[in-house]
Structures are given as structure tokens and as C-alpha cells.
Amino acid sequence: MITSLHNLRPIAGSLSWLSLLVVVAILAPVLSNDQPLACHCGETWYFPAFSPNKAITIANEASRPSRDIDWQKAPCASKLWPLLPFGNKSYDAGNQQDQPPLSRNSANRLHLLGTTRSSQDLLTMLIYGTRVSLLVGVFTALLTVSLGVGFGGIAGFFGNDRLRISRGEVIGYGLGLFLSWYYFFYLRFDALENEQAWWLLGELLFRLLATLAFTGGLGWAFGKMPGAFFGKNTALPLDSLVQKMMEVLQSIPSLVLILTVGAISGRNLWIMMLMLGCVSWVGVARLVRADVLRARESAYMEAGEVMGFGGWRLLFWHALPNALNTAWVALAMGIGSAITAESSLAFLGLVNSGNSWGSIFGSISGQEIISLWWVGVFPCLCIFFTVLSCNHISEFFRNRFDPRSGN
Amino acid sequence: MGKFLRKRLISLLITLLLVSLVGFALTAYPPETLAFDKCHNEFGDNQNEQKCIDKLVAELGFDRPLFYFEIASLAEPDTLYKVYPFSLRKVLRRHALRSGNWEAVQQWHLSLSAARQALRTSEPNPAYQTLLGAIQTWESSLHAQDFEAYRLRVIELSHGPDIPNSLSSLMANTCEQGKVLLNTRQGWRTYVPRIIWHGTSCRYHQWISRMAKGDWGTTLNHLPVRSEIMRMVGNSAPVVCLGLLIAVVLGTWLGVASARRAGSAFDRISTAGVFALDAVPVFWAGILLLVLLANPKGLHIFPIGFDNIRTHPGENILRWVLPLVVYSYGGIAIVTRLIRLQVLEALNQDFVRTARAKGLSTQAVVWKHAFRQAWVTLATIVAGLIPALVGGSIIIEHLFTIHGIGEGLEKASANADTSFLLASLTLTAFLTAVGYLVADLLYVMVDPRIRLLPTRNEA
DSSP states (O other): OOOOOOGGGGGGHHHHHHHHHHHHHHHHHHBBBBSSSSETTTTTOOOGGOOOTTTOOOOTOOOOOGSSSOTTSSSSSSSEEESBBBSSOOOOTTTOOOOOOOEEOOOOEOOOOOBOSSSOBHHHHHHHHHHHHHHHHHHHHHHHHHHHHHHHHHHHHHHTTSSSEEHHHHOOOOOOOHHHIIIIIIIGGGGGSSHHHHHHHHHHHHHHHHHHHHHHHHHHHHHOOSSSHHHOEEEEHHHHHHHHHHHHHHHHHHHHHHHHHHHHHHHHHHHHHHHHHHHHHHHHHHHHHHHHHHHTTHHHHHHHHHOOHHHHHHHIIIIIGGGGHHHHHHHHHHHHHHHHHHHHHHHHHHHHHOOOOOHHHHSOOGGGTTHHHHHHHHHHHHHHHHHHHHHHHHHHHHHHHOGGOOO | HHHHHHHHHHHHHHHEEEEEHOOOOOHOOTHHHHHHHHHHHOOOSSSHHHHHHHHHHHTTTSSSSSEEEEEEEEESSSTGGGSSSSHHHHHHHHHHHHHHHHHHHHHHHHHHHHHHHHHSSSSSOOHHHHHHHHHHHHHTTTSSHHHHHHHHHHHHHHHHTTSOOOHHHHHHHHHHHHHHHHOOOOGGGOOOOEEEOOOGGGHHHHHHHHHHHHHHOBBBTTTHHHHHHHHHHHHHHHHHHHHHHHHHHHHHHHHHHHHHHHTSHHHHHHHHHHHHHSSOOOOOOOOHHOOOOOOOTTTTTOOOOOOTTTSSSTTHHHHHHHOOOOOOOOHHHHHHHHHHHHHHHHHHSSHHHHHHTTTTTHHIIIIIIHHHHHHHHHHHHHHHHHIIIIIITTTHHTTOOOOHHHHHHHHHHTTTTHHHHHHHHHHHHHHHHHHHHHHHEEEEEEHHHHSSSSTTTOO
């Protein structure tokens, strides 16, 4: 797909902006921190920025976690501060609220982009906000694209009559799904509450695996049942099912849906990302379905069939690669639109996303924006350039893959 | 055509049914603290508060079964749905599933409730508070071991010096019931699934039949949802429709103009401009315009606010400018891009070349031949923009203080007003589905090559 870096020159700007964001997101605690990167206190060297939870004893004081120590006043011989010596969540003692760009705080430290209503350094918040916004964009886009490729691929490849299984298997799988739901989920409905995230994930994974094994086993067993009744072949109308699902999702207004779920589930960021992913795969699936349908008609697919390749092998190794271009375009597009959606919701205060770019911007009211213009302009510039870069990259790939649609 | 239409209409009905199921399932269990808080704020004393909660619960149908049927365990009773709040329902279901003996669970919980009520109504005493806390943990304890441990703790506390004899004996009764519950477990019943048939008295049936009759429920403030939505849509509609019209007209013109001069400076500038517009978040554009052009301290050209839009529509035409600009720029970007592609593709095709060769003017070729396909695109775009008519204007109405449907949705979401949210979700879905149906019909009418129904061999 990407033959050489030279070919990417038209989108070099967009790519470098996105790479910069990734680097900033990864290096955020090093770029901006209210604890020094390294300091020499007493006889030892400490690296508080890298180990904020480590208990440290300095100058006859009681041992405390390093994040609780006021490092600005700590009696240390040499301190190496990050580029921006301001904290992300904590309150910096010397800061004042609503300071314009290029002002200095009482410790004579420069606020490059000013401070916010809550006396935090704006650039620091933007740097940490990069993490949230990129997470939202990438996670949602990945979810969208994988759902779209999965459903679109299955619908296009198997159509309505290409996946044939015996009636016994249909009964077995159905029964297996019902019983798994009843025994692994319904009867244990309360075991997923008030637990740690990793525990929850493990429990869910375990239940899904159990469901898979149980359903598969039952399907296999019923498939082996003798007799004409169980042996009769039936075609699964996968295409119709997926099409119906897409039609339903397309009719539901996604914003109203997200608002509704947000109201019920308490504005959780993860739930919002899941919802965004679940409602926006339809467009991708439609394109992927068309790609796979086209591939399905091609000669090499026929050759594969003649050579006796299984359906799944044909799907994954021969049909789906044709949809890869569509997937790349949709991924780039999806990152941008997810970031926009998240910032819009955060701006309205309808999702709790910590400090994403949108929520920094939404923390001031419409009237205050006139006097505090920097709080409005800089986060929005970040959003604008990111979305523009994503759109640019996706447009570039779309033209590259499908020269007909371009200039 | 008739067969196609009939088939399409049936499909539309199924889609709407599925949409209503999805929406209903999502809003089935709203946070119950909302109803409690609301009643607590309205009424100070306990008795009226309980009455208010009961009324609200009956109004919202929380004491009815959810759906026509229910898959449950043999251990559960038929009428667990009558229990409110939801958290208590969950606790009871948990105990029923653990012990398998619903009779014992019921006896135990009734006596526990009686004891708790007695503790609550007597005068405040720190010992009572400790006992109440112990009862609470006992009630929600999960495993048999914990259950026994908490039971012993409650026994110990209820024999404390500050507890009068009458209460002690009540508690002793409860603890005895708890012991019975532990000793009469019928675990096997839990593992037998069964179907409970509820029939048409269920919440879903009530809601959907009322919805079909035009009664869309009441908001949390006891106002009919229907008139609320109508009022809000009335406030939004003028701006939204005008914005849409501007987007379609301007976008079409721009798209066609740049397609005709493909590759020229005009085309390149308009494409780049449209591209940049597409990336501007609505809230940023809105705020920027507000700060620059509606700033009381600076340039104050455009006044803001749409309180009297319907009574005096023409009174202050300047009020319309900023919302319309913000509303339409995104649409302009979408329409321009799609129309440009569509027309560009059409201009390279044989039938256009033929038309040109026949000596038709460029205008006629573009608008009559090349644009024919684009009508379908436009219809699809407009159908796809219908959700925006209802939901997409939230930010714009937030910024420009228009008291429309977007603002209503924002407030409903903040208050978890499920009947309002559910009604608007279903209605928007209905409008969208109808819009796509119309677009499909247009598609068929415009392009005679399209087969109405897929043939058997077509996937």
C-alpha cells in the first residue's frame, strides 16, 4: 500500500502533526510536571517525576510519597526541572487564575499560554489533554473500523445463502447461546458489580470463553445427530441480518442515543466511546461489503474455491485484504470525527472526560470567552489541526486508492 | 412499483419496531435516585414524599413487568417486578437465586422491613443507627458465610443495653426467619429456567400503544411530552429549515461551479476551503463568531436570542444571521464535496458527451444531464440530515439561546428525563426512516436502470 516514504510527501505536514501529538502524549509527564526530573538532595539522587509514589525522606522530615513534597522549597542542591514546571492535577502554589499568555507566576515561572479559571497552566493542561483526546480518537476509530470490517466482510462474503449449516447445528448453537446466557450471565448478574477493572475484564473474558466453548460443543454435538431432520442444510441469511442492523442503526440519531445513554449511565467516558464506536461502523461496513462483494466475483476467488480452500481462509486471506484500503481511509477519518464528537459533548458538559481539549474549553462560559480568549482559542486550535490532519490523510488515501474520485 | 413499495413499507415497520425496542431497552432502568431526589425536594415530610414516589413510580410504570414475557429462574417469584426501588428488586432477586426458596426469602424480608421501620420511626439513638447499618449489610450480603456472620452480628447488637425489649423481640424474630432461610435452601430450583408470560399489561406494550395513539408520555415536570416537543420543534424549525436550504442551495452551486472548472484556481480554492470548513468544530465556529461579531464590548453587530422568533419573525432580521451561518457551514461542506464528485463523474460519461455533441448548451448539459444523478445524492443527504434537524442543533441552540429541541434534549439528558429522550429518539428514527424511503423512491425514479427487487442470484 505505502510504497515509499517519498509518496507521502503531500501529507507530510499532517503526519508530522499527528506524530508530534503522539510523542507529546507519551512524554507528557516529562514535558510538564510539578516535580523535578532529577534532584540531588542530601547524599542521594532522586527522580521524582518518574516515581511519584516512592516514599522519600529529605532534610529530617518524615518519609512521604514524593508527589506530596513541595519540591520548589525542598532543600536540594541541584534540581533539574521539566520544560514546564507545572502540575497536571495538583494546584501550583505560585499560580494565579485567569493570567494571559506570557505572564509569570509568583515564582517567576513563565506561563506560555496563560492560566485557566482553576489557576492551572494552560499549556500543561493541553499537553495532558492530548492523552485523553488521542485515546478517544484512536480507541473509537479502531472499534468503528473493526466492527465495520467484521460485519461488512461477513455480509459481503457469505451473502444470504453461502453459509450453509445443518439444521441440527442451528438448533445446537441456538440452545447453546440461550443456556450460556442463562447460566453464565443471568444467574450471575450481580458478580460484575463493584469490582476492579482488571477483575471485571477477566471475568467477562472467562464468561465469553465459556460461552464460546459451550455453544460450540452443543452445536457440534447436534450437528452429529443422525436423521433427516437434523441433517437438512439451511442457509443463514447473514447479509439480510447485517443489512437490517445497519438500517436500524442508521435511523437512530447517534447524538440523541449518546445523550440518552449518557443520562442513564452517568456520563462515563468509556461508555461514550463504546457507544460512538457502536453507532458509527455502519458507513464503514457498507463500503467494506461492496469491496468484498466485488472481490467475491473475481477469478482468483473462484480459483481458491476450486482448490478447495475453506470459507474462512478465503474470507481472511483473499477477500478481506481488498477492504484494507477502505479500512485505512475510515480509520483516519474516524479519529478526527471521534475527537470532534468527544469535544462537543465535553463542551456541553455531557461527558466526564477528565481534561480533554473539549472540557478545557467548556470550563468557561460563553460570556467569559471574551475576556479569557486564550482558554478558548488554544484548545480549539489543537482540535482543528488534529481533525484537519486526519481528514487530509484520509482524503489523500482515498484519492490514492480510487483515482476516479479524485482530481 | 406497488410490490416494491409494499415490501419497502414492511421493512420500514420492522426497522421502527427494532428501533423502539433498542430505545426502550436503553431507557428501561433510569437512575432511581432522580425520582427520590425530586420528591425529596418537592415534599419535606416522609409521608408525602413516599406518596409522591409511589405516584411517580406508577406514572412511569416502574411497578409493571418490562416486556410481554420474561425468562427467569424457577426460584424467582412471578411478581418481583412490583418491588420498587430497583436496587431492592435486585437484592431480593439475588437472595431468591441464592436460596431457591422464595417463601422463606419473603418471610425474612417482610420481618426485616418491619423491624427496620420500627427502628426508623422511634426516636433517634446512636445504638439504633449502628443496628440499622448492620441490618443494611446483612440485607445485601452475598454468600452464605457472610449471611450467617452478619446475622450473628445483628443478634448481638439487638441485645445491647440501649435497645428496648419490644425491638429486641422484633429483631429476634427476623433473625429466626434468617436462620430458616439458611436452612431451607432449595438450590436446584435456581438452575431451572422458565418463561413467565406477562401479556399486554407490560411497560413496553403500554408505552408503544400510547405512542402510536399520539400520547407520548409526560416529562419529569408533569408536562405532556407531545406539546413540549411540538413547541420546541416550532422554535427550532425556522432556523433549521432555512439553514438546510442555504446549505443545499449554496453547496450545490459551489459543487457544480467547481466541477465545471475542475483543476482551475477557483476549484482548488473552493475545495481547500470546503475541506478546512469540514474540520472546524461547530462550537468553535459559534464562539468565534459570537466573540468577533456579537461582543457587547467590541463589535456588536448581531444581537442574540430567539425568545420571540415566532411572534415577531421579521422584527429583527439580524438575529438570524449568526445561527444560520453556523448551522449551514457544515452542510455546505458536505453538499459541495459530494455534488462536485457526482457532477465531475457524470461530465466524463458518454451520455453527457452525446448531449454536448448534439449541440446543447453547457448550462443545459450540466443541469439537465449531469445533475440528474446528483438529485439522488441530494435526497440522500437531506434524509441523512434529518437527525440533525432534531439532535444536531444542540450546540447551536446552546450558544445562541434558542429555546428549541436541541436545548430540550440537553436539559432532558442532564435530568435523565427518559420519557422525553425516548420519545424524541423514536420520533427522529421514524422521520429518518421515512426520509430514506423517500430517497430510495427518488433513486428509482431518477435512474431507470435500477432493478426494484434483487433477483435470486444477487447477494
